[in-house]
Amino acid sequence: MKTGVWIGCLWALLLASCPLAAPGPSLNMVYFDDFAPYSWRDEQGKMRGIMVDVMDSVAAELGIRVTHQGYPWQRAQKLVLAGQADGFVTVPTQARGDYTRVVEEPVAFSILTLFTQAGHPQLARLNQARTLADLKTFTILDYIGNGWGKENLVGFKVHLTMNVDNVFKMLSAGRGDVMITVPIVANFKLRQLGLTGRIIEVPLQLGLTPLTLCIAHTSPFQHRATEFSRVLVRLRQSGELARIEARYR
Structure with a gap:
């Protein structure tokens, strides 16, 4: 085989095997x-x-x-x-x-706040909450895999479900008292689910996350x-x- 052909084949092999080419x-x-x-x-x-x-x-x-x-x-x-x-x-x-x-x-950045059913029988108490500890007597709805909830809701009454949709549906049906989430998530989801007005935000803010x-x-x-x-x-x-x-x- 001619030298030029050998050189061409060698270059082809080098380019094919070179990590920089991949x-x-x-x-x-x-x-x-x-x-x-x-x-x-x-x-x-x-x-x-x-x-x-x-x-x-x-x-x-x-x-x-x-x-x-x-x-x-x-x-x-x-x-x-x-x-x-x-x-x-x-x-x-x-x-x-x-x-x-x-x-x-x-x-x-997200600001965690509370959401509850409009007309909740203890809405006045929820509106008076100033710290997370003030929610000890309420049932908090949460979704599986929420790391914030796992670390911060130890000792609280928490009911877990599979996803965020289920949380809002259960909250609307009165099968829990509050959900802790980000307002942009809640408002987007409530529009999707047709629950705007049936679930409202509670003024307690739990910090910038x-x-x-x-x-x-x-x-x-x-x-x-x-x-x-x-x-x-x-x-x-x-x-x-x-x-x-x-x-x-």
Whole structure:
């Protein structure tokens, strides 16, 4: 075989086997598939929401590919724990910090407040609540996998159900007293379920809570947490994060 042909074949083999020629790994994100408008599965089975849009913007800034998959929340967290997904966006808790690296700059901020049935017989007492401890005598409805609830509602009367829709339906039917959630989630869900006006917000606010990107310790992206944080800072300063959230209000 002629020398030129040999050289051509050698270059072809080198390019085919060179790691730089292959695309980098995708950032495989998982979400709660019933947490609109932050994350939910639409009628075509596609994940949508604030978290999805923010992560698309972050990935575009870093020049990486990203995929979005939705599951029941407890299952989504187990996938990250098992190293079968790269990360999720959620309230950082001690338990989640054991198996993920929490990116410093939040994706969003949420204010947790109370929601109850309009005309609740003890509405006056609920309106007078000033701290979480004032809810000890009430039944709190929550969904399986809520890490905030698991850490903060120890000793309370809590009834767990599969998803957020069920919580609001049960609350409307009087099968519990209150739900603790984010107003943007509640208002979006109540419109979807046709329950606007039947469930109302109680003025007690339980503090500003960050929703952060958490990357599994097993993920090839965990060492890029500082880069993710810097991009999120830029997107916040430019107003892009606010514009994304405004689309869902």
